[in-house]
Amino acid sequence: AQKVTQAQTEISVVEKEDVTLDCVYETRDTTYYLFWYKQPPSGELVFLIRRNSFDEQNEISGRYSWNFQKSTSSFNFTITASQVVDSAVYFCALSLTGNQFYFGTGTSLTVIP
């Protein structure tokens, strides 16, 4: 069975602090894809990143970085120098080759000015 766990339900940080959102996944498949999506208060899910199971390279995009570790089945997301506009719910998701997405329950991030 597939499962995505986001243990942090809510996080609050002060603007300019760094914050890491945790994601742990479970699957027995060797080929899979991991995603992060942002859901701002407006409600629309915004794609942030996709990673396949064969690519463990970490990725940086501006203030965002992702740390993929197969050994611990984790795909964590770090926001550096957080801003108020980063306030949203962030979802981690797992997809197998059948294209079905399995989402975590999300982490609600509040950045306090």
Added chain:
Amino acid sequence: DTGVSQDPRHKITKRGQNVTFRCDPISEHNRLYWYRQTLGQGPEFLTYFQNEAQLEKSRLLSDRFSAERPKGSFSTLEIQRTEQGDSAMYLCASSFTGLAASDTQYFGPGTRLTVL
């Protein structure tokens, strides 16, 4: 380049009524997905289409739920005899299937259903 659109954005209905939602995917995308999202939860996969073929429907919540994509473009999701437990956000997503087995899904704004 327009994104995924959904109509209506909000729907209020009485228990027992039928409702239908529409999703228009990104124009060149061949796959279309439906999800349900309840408060405080992540989206829950319901079904998906590749062109007009419905490739997975076992996760539709009950036989009151059905979806169509007759011409491989827009799709509709129908809920018959609505129940209060059907109140949720219904999300549509689309993707283009290329060489990668699992391409990125782009989501619409959702339709919020309230069943009274």
